Amino acid sequence: MNEAEFTLPELSDGLRDAEIVQWHVAPGDTVSTGQALVSIETDKAVAEIPSPRDAHIARLCVAEGDIVSVGATLLVFGNAPLSVRSASSAAAESNLKQALASPAARQLVREMRLELEAIRDSAPQGAVSPGDAPLFAAAAPAHDPGTSVRATMSASAFATLPVIIETAINGATQPARNPHVPVTVEAITRDAIACLRAGAAIVHTHAPLGDFGLPPEQAAARYFESYRAILAAEPDALLYPTIGGGSTMSERLAHIDILAGAGVLRIGLMDPGSMILGWAGADGAPSHDSFLYINTFADMETALAQATRHRLGISLAIYEPGFLRNALVYWRLGRLPPGAMIKFYFGGDAGYFGSGQGVSFGLPPTAKALDAYLEMLQLAGCELPWSVAVMGGDLFETPVARLALERGGHLHTGLEDHLGSGQPDNVELTRRAVQLCNEVGRPVATAAQAALMLELPRITAAASG
Template sequence: MSTPVIIEAAINGVTAPERNPSVPRSPAEIAADAVRCLAAGAAIVHSHNAEFALDGARAAELYLEAWRPVLRERPDAILYPTAGAGATIADRYAHEVLLAEAGVLRMGLVDPGSVNLGGADELGLPLPMDYVYVNSYRDILHQVELCARYRLGPSVSIFEPGFLRVALAFQRARRMPRGALVKLYFGGDEGYLGGTGVTFGLPPTAPSLEAYLAMLEGCDLPWSVAVLGGDVIASGLARLALERGGHLRVGLEDHAGPRRPTNEELVREAAALARATGRRVASCAEAARILGLPQ
């Protein structure tokens, strides 16, 4: 029997209402959207606060305002935040500590590498900006140790192949905390911060997926696919992943294209595709069991 499909809904990210007016921004909007996505088949919901430059206490307060109504209705929901702002890795992950101590987290962040996540100009060339999403080896150790300390299943972001090599090193050394989900992020035609042209990572193609799966050979970590700056289903990547035993991430953080769908619509499309490939959709409780999330 095939493994049920875990669907993650990444419901906002840095997507502006100008790009899609359905993107939830306020805590009340995030809560309502998360509940709709869970009802449509999502087991995991990932959200950002509308403001980024917040200290850990304020960031945690806003996450709790959004998540507590969700957990009252769906106590089995798997919710997790993004990294925060701050000069040090402890600052950037202070909210995760507070959320874990508040008892609302079962999944934490592990971003095992650094990547350019910029936009593009009218020629499709990189914008002249200095921003790099940086995670040093010391930062990565902090993230892994935080997940271990608070018994959080790591959400392992793979923006580039080097990220996966680092993640696999932790797995081989038996240092990757229990409950990890490897998330293979492919770069779509639009940049994560907007514009069309240069982007990050591997393109959403069959050879790209096969390259990652070759790296994962012999490893029992579950994995999912997403297209940041594109459409994971329209690209054909979602079907390929489902046929190979993978899971799916969809949502307005990632989605780009001519359509203006809602998060709920994207989750329903992912669920329908899963069923069309002969796999049923995992409930929140089943997702926790598949991942082996600590209780």
């Protein structure tokens, strides 16, 4: 009796290992061409491997739960010509590539009326995961210019959109409050790279300690030193700084002009409103020295003009509901550039500066507060991507983090924002965000995917200079 080994075929580029999830045959069975032999799971999908021919199963060579590599013998066919091994592997490889899309991914493709083959061509390594369908749709031109892709997504498709994690690694938080906050160019660079590798797609940085208020050329040089090193290590990284010093908005944003011209930025920023950033005095009342943060409509238009001029996306920091109303005016007028993203900054008990309890800003991080913001977007018909953050609190100890993921939003974390138990570093906070995404069942966007979702232009060659 001739026997022939049947091996794990090539999965697709870059995928080498798979777990045996379930056998659909047993020794002694007779199978027909195309019948499912075994279900396997890769890091991209669950797939069934079909039989390449009519055959008899002599024996199984691996057990459910085993991890096997491409080329490993899965089973032995009996009563088959010796040449079946190479032929079966080739046929199974072709069939497997056609099948390499999880059931959830196939369902989303059907719901969104997309072509699986087209998505597979653009999916990493040719394997379609649930997150690839909405990502493909978000990047594809709409057939009707008046209909957004998000409006055509079902709730299940929307909930599997990859999550953009942004880590704001420094800012008002001082080393006395958390010794892990990076305050030098070298530490900022290390932290940013580590956070990107832990799952962040966007990293927001402030100037090194003591550098705020430097002339724009000097401030830009300090940022550039760090950003160039980060991009050398992680070329797809999405980075952006904070505003600088100056008496006018043009002066406060001048370093961004320089950095954009140097090719290290794809994102700008606008804070669309004014407020008091306060802290508690010795008696617990708001300090008379609290900071009046003013952004006039002229200031906002200066920031918008800069983003348009340099083809930057724009980060819209929403500290108060009025900030969102202002942003929506510019959105309705078509003045926001591609890549605009709304950041809901909820006020934690300690406020932005984390210097005392009870003096904060904006809406608290509750379900009703998030609903209020989302209702404002819904009433306006605005479908810009949005994220949640808690300034002066612990995002992951509030309901808004999980609710945001369940409702199609994204996450903003990092030591600029965080004040909670313990003294985590930025990488730990990034990993908490990734863990929550995993628990909810949404994939985490890479920086390259985030850029695609936000429709950001490619970075220029000047960044490597």
